Amino acid sequence: xxxxxxxxxxxxxxxxxxxxxxxxxxxxxxxxxxxxxxxxxxxxxxxxxxxxxxxxxxxxxxxxxxxxxxxxxxxxxxxxxxxxxxxxxxxxxxxxxxxxxxxxxxxxxxxxxxxxxxxxxxxxxxxxxxxxxxxxxxxxxxxxxxxxxxxxxxxxxxxxxxxxxxxxxxxxxxxxxxxxxxxxxxxxxxxxxxxxxxxxxxxxxxxxxxxxxxxxxxxxxxxxxxxxxxxxxxxxxxxxxxxxxxxxxxxxxxxxxxxxxxxxxxxxxxxxxxxxxxxxxxxxxxxxxxxxxx
Amino acid sequence: xxxxxxxxxxxxxxxxxxxxxxxxxxxxxxxxxxxxxxxxxxxxxxxxxxxxxxxxxxxxxxxxxxxxxxxxxxxxxxxxxxxxxxxxxxxxxxxxxxxxxxxxxxxxxxxxxxxxxxxxxxxxxxxxxxxxxxxxxxxxxxxxxxxxxxxxxxxxxxxxxxxxxxxxxxxxxxxxxxxxxxxxxxxxxxxxxxxxxxxxxxxxxxxxxx
Ligand code: SF4
Ligand code: SF4
Numbered sequence: 332x333x334x335x336x337x338x339x340x341x342x343x344x345x346x347x348x349x350x351x352x353x354x355x356x357x358x359x360x361x362x363x364x365x366x367x368x369x370x371x372x373x374x375x376x377x378x379x380x381x382x383x384x385x386x387x388x389x390x391x392x393x394x395x396x397x398x399x400x401x402x403x404x405x406x407x408x409x410x411x412x413x414x415x416x417x418x419x420x421x422x423x424x425x426x427x428x429x430x431x432x433x434x435x436x437x438x439x440x441x442x443x444x445x446x447x448x449x450x451x452x453x454x455x456x457x458x459x460x461x462x463x464x465x466x467x468x469x470x471x472x473x474x475x476x477x478x479x480x481x482x483x484x485x486x487x488x489x490x491x492x493x494x495x496x497x498x499x500x501x502x503x504x505x506x507x508x509x510x511x512x513x514x515x516x517x518x519x520x521x522x523x524x525x526x527x528x529x530x531x532x533x534x535x536x537x538x539x540x541x542x543x544x545x546x547x548x549x550x551x552x553x554x555x556x557x558x559x560x561x562x563x564x565x566x567x568x569x570x571x572x573x574x575x576x577x578x579x580x581x582x583x584x585x586x587x588x589x590x591x592x593x594x595x596x597x598x599x600x601x602x603x604x605x606x607x608x609x610x611x612x613x614x615x616x617x618x619x620x621x622x623x624x625x
Numbered sequence: 626x627x628x629x630x631x632x633x634x635x636x637x638x639x640x641x642x643x644x645x646x647x648x649x650x651x652x653x654x655x656x657x658x659x660x661x662x663x664x665x666x667x668x669x670x671x672x673x674x675x676x677x678x679x680x681x682x683x684x685x686x687x688x689x690x691x692x693x694x695x696x697x698x699x700x701x702x703x704x705x706x707x708x709x710x711x712x713x714x715x716x717x718x719x720x721x722x723x724x725x726x727x728x729x730x731x732x733x734x735x736x737x738x739x740x741x742x743x744x745x746x747x748x749x750x751x752x753x754x755x756x757x758x759x760x761x762x763x764x765x766x767x768x769x770x771x772x773x774x775x776x777x778x779x780x781x782x783x784x785x786x787x788x789x790x791x792x793x794x795x796x797x798x799x800x801x802x803x804x805x806x807x808x809x810x811x812x813x814x815x816x817x818x819x820x821x822x823x824x825x826x827x828x829x830x831x832x833x834x835x
Contacts, residue, residue: 413820435780438772438790449773453820456777460818471820490781498802501814502778509777509818517781560784 332401333484334373334430335512337602338538344602345623346403346515346540347614348375349395351386360391361398367611368400370618370625373430375403375515375604382409382442389419392428403486404428407436412452413461413471420465424481432486432515433458433506456502459485459509487511489539490561491528492521500531507535515604516542517561520552520568520588522595529599538601543593545585545610545617549573582613590620597621629713629733631659632757634666637709640730640760641670644677646698646705648720650712652683663711663732677704686715686747692723702727714751714759714766721764721804722749728808731759736825755825761816763804770797776819 337344347368349360368374374395378388392402404423406416423431435455439447453461464471468480487506493499503514519525519542532539544562546552549572552564568588572579579585593603603623607614618624631637647667651658670676678701685691695702702708707728710717714735721729737753750769758767758776768774772790779798782789788796805811 435773435775437782440790451773451775452823454773454775454777454780456818457820460820488781493781493783494785495779495783495799495802497806498779498783498799501802501811504815505778505818560782560789 332373332429334401334403334486335484335538337372338513343597343623344373344538344540345371345605345618346373346375346602347371347605347607347611348377349391349611350377350380350608351388351391353383353385355386357386357391357394361394363611364395364400365398367614370615370623371605372602373401373403375405375432378405378407378434378436379410379442380437382437382439382444382447384442384444389423389426389428392423393426396426396428401430402428403430403432405432405434406458407434408451408453408455408458409436409439410447410450412450416453416458417461417465417470420462420483421476421481424465424483429482430484430486431462432488433462433511434488455487456505456509459487459506459511463510485510485512487514488517489514489532490517491532492517492519492524492563493561494563496528496531503532504535507537511537513538513540513601515540518542518544518555518606519592519596520544520546520562520564522592524563525596526599529596533599540602540604541593541596541600543589543603543605543617545582545589545605545607545613546572547582547585547608547610548579582610585610586613586617586620589617593617593621593623628736629658629711630736631662631666631711632732632734637666637732638670640707640732641675641709642705642707642728643675644705645670645675645707645709646677646702647679648685648708648710648712648716649679649681650683650685650710650716651681652686652712652716658711677701685710685712686719686749688719688723688747691716691719695720695723714753714757715747715749717757717759718749718751718764718766719747721759725804726808728810729759729764731757731764733757734825754821756822758819761813761819762801763808763810763813765797765801765804767797767801770800772797774821776821778814 376388376391395402433455439449489503555562682694711732717731734757736755752768783796788794
């Protein structure tokens with residue numbers, strides 16, 4: 332099912348993210364997804380996130396789909412040239428995987444194979460354009476596709492709390508020009524910043540899914556503040572996490588914080604995208620507390 | 626040592642704006658440079674009253690040299706709305722860095738000639754990509770100033786204005802954004818989706834033999 336169908340019906344969409352393992356056994360991951368992600372509309376599968384080599388996003392999407400779930404295929408431009416990207420898009424469509432999130436991807440130097448050649452033949456914008464070209468029945472070389480062309484729900488990312496919001500908005504507009512139909516955001520910890528961003532982004536009229544990370548500890552938040560682009564966790568949240576260490580460790584504080592952010596931002600956006608970073612088990616209670624349980 | 630090719634006539638004529646100051650650099654790229662066509666084009670612009678001055682010089686990739694040469698022409702540059710540079714990508718960028726408040730445009734594409742390198746060691750770099758983007762990026766090369774050589778805007782990795790790959794390096798696209806903002810030309814960023822053509826980055830056999 333295309334996630335864009337939900338937006339068209341005016342529904343508030345929920346997605347969650349899973350990271351494939353470095354290995355070939357994904358049974359546990361599929362079981363966890365069945366157990367904890369029943370309440371979400373779609374599951375993003377990351378594509379060698381942070382440039383760390385793992386089992387493939389497309390293969391895991393197919394497994395999730397076979398298990399009755401609705402995957403979003405994350406596709407990064409770091410590891411493939413345009414031939415491989417187009418080919419993988421056709422493969423996805425062949426499997427009936429029709430939600431694609433176009434990413435530029437982190438640089439190879441950021442991950443566990445810093446020696447690898449960074450490709451970046453295309454980027455997120457030209458990848459979105461590529462999907463439109465395939466949808467028109469052609470490839471980037473101008474050749475005809477055989478038979479009925481694929482049709483994708485084309486997604487992209489945006490970073491509302493980036494320190495250069497103006498540049499982010501320019502890029503967001505370029506992505507829309509190139510074909511983006513929905514957006515998932517980098518993790519938001521500052522509702523006010525997000526709301527200010529949405530006041531400017533709403534002119535584009537594209538659905539935006541608020542990015543959420545359940546904060547696990549003050550240490551994790553400090554790490555993100557120092558190392559992750561576009562994430563800034565305010566001091567007040569750091570204090571909250573420090574206040575009762577046991578409660579934080581059990582995930583109760585983090586879920587409370589995340590649910591509060593969702594409730595505050597919900598009137599301004601069209602969906603939520605949860606990046607659980609291993610805490611899939613907390614998602615049901617997060618949905619419950621944010622009023623999104625079905 | 627580089628090979629440059631003129632951009633299309635229509636493109637150059639539209640880049641020139643109403644009044645252009647023209648810089649020709651004959652430092653190292655006179656080899657293969659289509660001087661005749663360039664001169665004709667410049668004459669056409671000149672006859673139409675669209676040129677405030679022409680400076681033909683060499684090694685504008687050397688910032689000190691370039692500043693010295695430009696000194697005598699500052700008034701004519703002031704009068705122009707565009708500075709149109711016929712040189713390799715390094716030359717255009719060096720001029721754009723110096724004339725921060727001016728619209729500086731590249732009239733050429735720089736192509737790779739295997740076995741040759743530029744002569745002036747400088748921080749400004751040109752990857753000889755074959756389809757110069759400087760006119761879309763405020764005179765800062767996205768191929769060499771961005772770690773991923775992105776041509777459609779920044780990735781999401783910019784943090785405090787620095788590049789995700791190397792925190793001691795300024796994000797190239799952040800620089801591009803700020804340059805265009807300063808020039809009041811942010812609308813330039815609304816260019817259509819770019820797809821880099823990797824088939825043009827090396828000089829063709831015919832060109833080498835001509
Ligand atoms: S965009 Fe950069 S690499 Fe390409 S020709 Fe211009 S200066 Fe050189
Ligand atoms: S952070 Fe800036 S310079 Fe670095 S890869 Fe991204 S856009 Fe390019």
